[in-house]
Amino acid sequence: SCLIWKAFAERGVGKDADENRNGGSNTNNDQTVSFENPCGGTPTPTTCDGDVASFPFTESFESGFGMWKNASKGDDIDFTRNSGGTPSDDTGPAGAADGSNYVYVEASGNGTGFPNKRAILNSPCIDLTALTSPKLNFQYHMYGSSINKLTVEVRLDNSGDWNSIFSKSGSQGNSWKEADIDLKSYAGRSSVQLRFNIRTGIGNDGWQSDIAIDAISISNDDGGSNGGCQDGGVTSYPFNESFESDLGLWKNASSGDDIDFTRNSGGTPSDSTGPTGATDGSTYIYVEASGNGAGFPNKRAILNSPCLNLSDLSSPNLNFKYHMYGSAINTLIVEARINDTGAWTSVFNKSGDQGNSWLTANVDLSSYSGQSSVQLRFNVLTGSGSNGWQSDIAIDAISINNDDNGGGAGDDCPALYFNDFSINSFSNQDNDGNYSVSTSGESLTLINNTWKYISMNYTVTANTVIEFEFSSTAEGEIHGIGFENDNSLSDFRYFKVHGSQNYGITNYDNYVGGTKKYVIPIGSSYSGVMDRLVFINDNDASSGNNSTFTNVKVYEGACGNSSVNIDSFVSRVDVLGNQDEEVFSSLQIAPSLITKGSSLNLIGSSKGLNEIDYEIANLIGQIFDTGKLKGKTINVDLLKPGIYVLSLKNDFSKSNKRFIIK
Template sequence: MKNKYLSLGLLALGMFFTQTSFGQTDAEKQKIVSQYDLQALGTLENKLTTQQAQEKQRAIQLAQQNGWEIRTTLPDGTLVELQRVTADGQPVYYRTFNVDAARSTRTDHLNAGGSLGLNLMGQNMTAYVWDGGVARASHQEYDGAGGTNRFSTGDSGSLNYHSAHVTGTIMASGVVANAKGMAPHASAVGYDWNSDLGEATSAASSGMLVSNHSYGFRGDLVPDYYFGAYITESRDWDEIMFNAPNYLMVVAAGNDGNQNGYNASPLGGNSSYDKLTGHSTSKNNLVVANAQDANIDASGNLISVAINSSSSEGPTDDYRIKPDITGNGTGVYSTYQNSDTAYNSITGTSMASPNVAGSVLLLQQHYNNTNGSFARAATIKGLALHTADDAGASGPDAVFGWGLMNTKRAAEAISNDGNEAKIEQLTLTSGQTYSITVDSDGTNPLLASISWTDRAGTATTATNSSTAVLVNDLDIRVTKGGTTYNPWRLTGVTTNGTGDNTVDPYERVDVSGASGTYTITVTHKGSLVGGSQDFSLIVTGLSGTPVVCNATTPTGVSASGITTSGADIDWNTVTAATYDVRYRQSGTSTWTTNAVATNSTTLTGLAASTSYEVQVRSVCPSGNSLYSSSVTFTTADIPAFCSGSISSFPYSEGFEAGDGWTQVGGDDGDWYRTSGSTPSSGTGPTSAAQGTNYLFLEASTNSSPGQIGNNGTAILESDCFNLAGKSSATFSFQNHMYGTAVGSITVQASTDGTSWANLWSDSGDKGNQWNSISVNLSAYLGQEVKLRIVGTTGNGWSSDIAIDDLSVTAVDASADTTAPVITLNGAATINLTVGDSFTDPGATASDNIDGDLTSSIVVTGSVNTSVTGTYTLNYNVSDAAGNDATQVSRTVNVDPASTGGCSGGVSSFPYSEGFENTLGAWSQSTTDDINWSITSGGTPSSGTGPTAAAEGSYYIFVEASGSGTGYPNKQAILNSPCFDLSGETQATFAFSYSMYGAADMGSISLEASDDDGATWTSLWSETGNKGTGWQTASVNLASYVGGSVQLRFNRITGSTWQADIAIDGVSLSTSGGSGPSCSNVSLSITFDNYPEETSWEITNSGGTVVASGGTYASQADGSTLVIDAGCLDDGCYDFTITDAYGDGICCAYGNGSFTLTNNNTGATLASGGSFTTSDTTNFCVSASGTTATADYMTTFNDTNVRATLDVKIYPNPVKGATLNVTTLQDNASYTIMNMVGQHVAKGNIVSGAINVSKLRAGVYMIQINTGSQTVTKKFIKQ
């Protein structure tokens, strides 16, 4: 039996910390946590503790069932322990990260005797260690100069060598010199890794600053989607750190660098990368890679370093820079657990992580010593990344992160704050911009970075999802004059660059060769969640000499770069000053004044061929200087825009002999000419739209020909087109936009070559086909115009965009005598019934010159569906030359509501329809949103729909793709022919259906109308994901025999494109006799918290399974699912429901229940929820007899039989208005139900007669209650 555990961790650990003497002082702890929302942290601790306890308990019980190891040591010495089970039943293990032996660090520059003279030994500081166990508290290295008994345990974890080694790496005192830790006077608290989330939340609530986690998931056992993904584990740690903003979690990246086969779906197809899982993909922590021994000179400068090949590589699926930083964990000598004097050397990111954790603990100590308070975690993390030594590829990468940690340089930045460095802890509110001006030292690179603790993002279960998990996206830019410097970012798995970083909560701008004054600006995108975002700004490479501002008149004012509308103005710098620049047209009296931060500016918006004068003055806090003498300049004449132009039309370009148009420089690359397919599978076309060649953008980053990479832009520009004397002009082309990460295409036009107007733009996946586009150029008639096509790839390799078949058509103003043509959408005559809804299907219009004129159509006339009559809608349009199209009309007939059923249609049975490339007699509704489609094989969308027909080759389905077009809540109705059942006494409608895709599939219903479509009654409906196979449904039409009925499938899409529902194998069968011979049965299951454990089956008396279902992993915990179990023949059956875990569906883990119902009678056949492994109920159904008591029991006793015999009804069938009832008791009541279980009449039996005149023809059940007995009988109304 599963058990739930309530957490007392906050109370118990809170008592522990209160009673412990080491660590930060109580006052310092209180200062830290006074800024936290302790109630939120307490709630979070309870949630995470309970969640982990449940997951652990469940994992152990499944391990016992399946023979899994719970805790063991692998042959290489790695400790592994079972933690939880994935949704698909796979075990998830924590494992320690260690392999061989060694060590290297520069943190000793901060220690006593170090070059910085700081004497930082971790005094009064506490590190927290979660690991596969705990260290030996009595080890000699945990005493020493820093004090005795500096290690204690936070829980009841057992001794473990790995934990002992990690702990010593942080705080060993150096009794054996080679084993001295990073912070040899610090204290440490050790925890077993079980319940790490809840315990860490409690410790953070009590002022924890730094924790180390040298463990992670076993890469050989996790599902592929875990790699690089932001899963629930990643999110939970981010939530803790966001709620405790001084707490920094340091994590080992892992040791799977040499394992290229664990991830079967690596990012970008590169199996040497994408190996991080679990908390290694969180945003706010510090993930550490492992380097070999670094070559460091005596001053602490890096000479060379190489990565240890076992270190796991990133990045994350949204291309965040992970690992963050590199430590040294090769051959680290440290403490062991087997005696008080035991030591050993081991290697791995497990050793690199405490190397970094101990170092950042010293940085917190130094910051507190310098500023009187501890820093935000984002500040310490930012300092580590800001000052790291670049290693490997230039700039950040997915191997070293930002490089090898340089603790010395980070400490120097803290010491130099306010002089050569600037460290500010700030808050940005929604809509705010933060800006400062700084002076570079002229020697070192100017580095400016921002770091922030972001809110927890949305966890995913998708494989290689590129959706950014960043919640609040801040941006930093550094500018000087007209130059803007952008931050680093990853552009692919193995590539980087500078630009707009939209994924990382840390951004750094590097300005090499910096000199002079720069402006640093921090902004944000969109609206900040929560209304504000704390961030830390770090700047190094600044001038440390105090600057005095003397407002002297600027000299050397000059104008250069003069264009038709602007000029660059420069002058000599006045130290520490800002400036006012004023200018005016020569000979006028009004000045325009601009405030300028640097010694140059660009004037814009000037008139061509005009003389201007300009003056500059300096501005200091103490006052302003006089303006300089005027400098005059004259703007340039407007040059001839086109040296030559195209004036012969039609014009065409198919790229058969070259690029045709001009590749514009200054962008990210060129459009590439090719034939056949692009180099990447699953994106781009397979051939040209016309001819042989076409142009495309290659989005890959694997050295494919012509590639421009992810988020790259390429511009293609035309010659001039002379549209003088033209009455109309159109630019047409074909594009191909197919792939999972497609970017955008934009068509622009310019009449001066400087300013460009957007004429047309589109983005996203448009399917694997060429798309024809026409752009109206009427705005440029009488002018010379250039066109250009701007293509931008998406955030992934599957975003190849192609263009082909370019053309420009133009018509002389005197030549356009052809009228446009109007074409109706849909039928010219539409028949409606009073009360129907009506939406005009509209029409389209096209013109040989003006192209698409649909938006210009004028519609006259109206339709009132509440009044019978014939209505006419008229459609008219004219082209630019004034040519009128021939009017087109639509007739709408509104007929009176029918008082009877439908007519005509199908009267011969059995009837069947397999939709073999035709809808047969079925028809699409004109009042819905989208249509049903016919197809064979699979549907166009992956991960949804069937892969083949249920019978034959074809089937019908509704394509849910297209946000706003296919989903959400779009309706598709398919109407059946009229079925004439007037001569029948029994009818059954059956069909096959497929509902495979996302959890929110929307719904599918079968509805019936016996009043010619005036009203519709739902007979059957389903929602949810039913799995990959075809399902069958059978619906009893007994209520409609004796008349006519029309059926329809009513499909309403859900909230996702992954929801294609299909229908096939439709049939309607009838048979003579006294009524239906089967009973429609449905099963309603309300699941507990483990739907993946529930299954069921119905077996007949011969032991054959006639219906079954489960398990239901795609169902939400606690959800309810109604399942059509089919139409059961008369007889007795066993219903068995099974729970794979053996604790039923109620009530240990949710209040689950089930009910099996005879839909013909409304009778409950089986119900319950509380059982162990399975529960079996025997039941019987009888649709053809005169009693329904068989629905409730297996055998009859004498009293039941007597009661049945004592109740009689006649005549049966009843042709008139009265049904006679005889009973042995007075005061009997009755309820009449139709064959779908609806109550249609009830009352008391008066004088042995019931008026049934208002009942439609059909089969009914009458339930007669005599007071002591309830008897159910069947009768037919003719």
């Protein structure tokens, strides 16, 4: 008789079951049949096989599924092992996160892979009797316009309901992400089972919802990483992380936020936001804000540090690089707490666009000196509004150390990373426009007659210093550097370090070869709000000259070992060169006395001639001719004898020159 009841149950007829749900023939959709199977009710649920009691228990699916199994019922489709990319465009990973293989759910095939199809992957039985802080760690990939949901669930003793312990919905970007899940509430239990429960997408693009899993690990968390920590794990300093191979001991939060930090090299996918490369090494981490409803508006990402034992540090200090560029940049906060309890306390906060360059944060942690269990976290909120996607925030080069100077007075003056800047032609001086940026991004090289600038909003004060290393293998007329607040020349703002022309501030004109370091207190020469930094490699008369500017730093006062004597700010008297660089200064009329019917000839540099407008008038202002110079000759054969004024002007200046026709 039990077989009969079992047959009823498997046809969908049992307690509170619809007859039609699993193939019944009754055409009345409202009929519900309520029976109970005296032999145990509905079919026995899937059981877990094996007892895993040795840890860490890991699986990367290199040779098979290991002890993990696709569910035999309760779902629609299975997980599949794969290497390389998935068959569908614009969804799924390009390869494994660990080794060569991973498992994923293929969402293609309307009615087969989508819409809303479920796939379940069950773990073996796990004996956590000997573990005090068990945790689950794995890599997941959720990329596609119709990504639905990934849930991790757990149950005990092969019975009862499955409880969700991790859930992500929507596209998480085209990269592998790490999940770190606290299983401490199951510590000491002898029969624990986990399962990955995936739902594919809906709608016409439901096929764009491949979800992948790799590098599963169940272990005892001695240091704590799921947003909490106990017993300081890091005791050796400096403790540095630049994310060159992975996240190291830093972990994305598994709860309390919406999206994750992602490792990246090069630029971010979105225009006009994010860096173009790392500031230390080749890799950094960032929060990708693209995808309305996925990356913005107001999505939170949290990155947790390991436990930090600061017992032996008298002046602990956090130093890191950050990049906050975009029209909708929201907030970056660094928070701290002790002993894995209580509220998080903000120790650093930045909001809004900070410009398209890497900046340095130096955070004093002396209030946590002597504490044995300190945890930090980076808490990022993405932008809002229609441009909320323009709010990628990046972090790199994290260092926790004892600050021997005390109070976080460390190196707060990073070198400019030229890959993060647009290199622009300056004024009318950029005749050849040749330049290159080193692979590291720390050097800018100019070749031939070239003036360049980078946009840099900076308020020069009495204490502002510019520091750089300079080298040249071929001398030109002017090699130098200086700030500007518009696109016209101001010789009193440029510091010349090399060249044959006597131009600009010449106090530092002492380069003789090799690589020379300059530390110039520009605050003793001028101050004010500037918007660009100018690099000069001038040579109007010839070509082949070059200038390389490396490790360019702008800071206030002093920076690390780059000290500047205080008297340098007050006692120096600038020595200005006596040779003008404007094109008009080199142009002369020859001859100044012209025979009627002849042409007016100009001699001097040809630089920028095609940008010069001219006007010829008599001494009472009557205008006889206007135009744009097309060379060094102006036809004046129609002018009557008399005295005339030739006016020359461009976007930057003007000059008047008198001539006579006899």
